[in-house]
Amino acid sequence: MLVPRPPCRHGSLVDAQTRASEPAGSPSRPLRDGLGFFGRFLRNPTSVGAVLPSSRYLSRALVGRLDLGPGELIVEFGPGTGPATEIVRNLLPTGARYLGIELDPRFHGMLTQRFPTLAFHHGSAGDLQRILADLGLPKPARIVSGLPFASLPPKVQDSVVEGIVWALHGSDGDFRTFQYVHAYGLRAARRFRGLMEERFTGFERIGPIVRNVPPAFVLRYWGAK
Numbered sequence: 001m002l003v004p005r006p007p008c009r010h011g012s013l014v015d016a017q018t019r020a021s022e023p024a025g026s027p028s029r030p031l032r033d034g035l036g037f038f039g040r041f042l043r044n045p046t047s048v049g050a051v052l053p054s055s056r057y058l059s060r061a062l063v064g065r066l067d068l069g070p071g072e073l074i075v076e077f078g079p080g081t082g083p084a085t086e087i088v089r090n091l092l093p094t095g096a097r098y099l100g101i102e103l104d105p106r107f108h109g110m111l112t113q114r115f116p117t118l119a120f121h122h123g124s125a126g127d128l129q130r131i132l133a134d135l136g137l138p139k140p141a142r143i144v145s146g147l148p149f150a151s152l153p154p155k156v157q158d159s160v161v162e163g164i165v166w167a168l169h170g171s172d173g174d175f176r177t178f179q180y181v182h183a184y185g186l187r188a189a190r191r192f193r194g195l196m197e198e199r200f201t202g203f204e205r206i207g208p209i210v211r212n213v214p215p216a217f218v219l220r221y222w223g224a225k
C-alpha cells in the first residue's frame with residue numbers, strides 16, 4: 001500500500017526544505033538497523049538474503065548519478081532499512097519521483113516512518129507492472145535493486161526480469177543492482193546474470209566495493225531488448 005500522505009500518492013516531490021526537516025540519523029541507528037536486519041534475516045534468510053544492511057559506500061556505488069528530470073520516476077526494489085533510499089532521497093531533483101517496493105512488512109513500516117516524503121509499496125518487485133498501473137505511475141526512468149538474486153527462486157527472478165525489461169524497453173534508463181563477491185559464482189546468481197545478458201545490450205560491472213560486509217560488485221544494465 002502506498003503511504004496515505006498526499007505528496008506520496010503518486011511518488012513524491014522533494015525539495016530542499018522538506019529534506020532539511022527530516023530527522024538526522026542518530027549514532028545508534030546503524031547498530032539498531034544492523035540488529036533489526038539480522039533478526040529479519042534469521043526469520044526469512046532467502047528473501048532478506050544478507051545479514052547486514054549495505055554500507056554507505058556500496059549504496060553510493062549502487063545509486064550512482066541520479067540523472068532524473070521533473071516528473072521522472074526512480075523505483076527501488078527491496079530497500080530494506082533504506083541505506084540506498086537515503087542516498088536517493090538526498091540526490092532526488094525537485095519534481096522527480098521515487099517509489100520503493102518492499103516485501104517485508106517490518107521493513108516497509110520502518111521505511112514509511114523514516115522517509116516520510118517518499119512513497120513505499122508493500123509487495124513484490126515481481127509485480128512491478130501491476131503496481132505502477134494501480135498507482136497511476138509512469139514507467140520508471142531508473143531502477144535500483146537490493147534484491148538478493150543469488151537466493152531468489154527462478155520464478156521470482158523471471159517475473160522481476162520481465163518487469164525490468166518491460167519498464168526500460170525503448171528508453172535510455174538503466175537498472176542497477178549488486179551481488180556479493182562470495183555469492184557471485186552461485187548458480188542462482190549466474191542464472192540471473194544470464195537472463196539479463198539475453199535481454200540487455202549494455203552491461204558494466206563496478207567494483208568490488210570492499211568497504212561493505214561482505215564486499216560486493218555493482219552491476220549496471222541498459223539497452224533493454
Ligand SMILES: C[S@@+](CC[C@H](N)C(=O)[O-])C[C@H]1O[C@@H](n2cnc3c(N)ncnc32)[C@H](O)[C@@H]1O
Pocket residue numbers: 047048049050052053054077078079080081082083084101102103104107123124125126145146147148156
Ligand atoms: C539483501 S537485502 C537488501 C536491503 C537493502 N537494500 C540494503 O542494501 O541494505 C534484500 C531486500 O529485498 C527485500 N525483498 C526480497 N524479495 C523481494 C521482492 N520479491 N520484492 C520486494 N522486496 C523484496 C527483502 O525484504 C530485503 O529488504
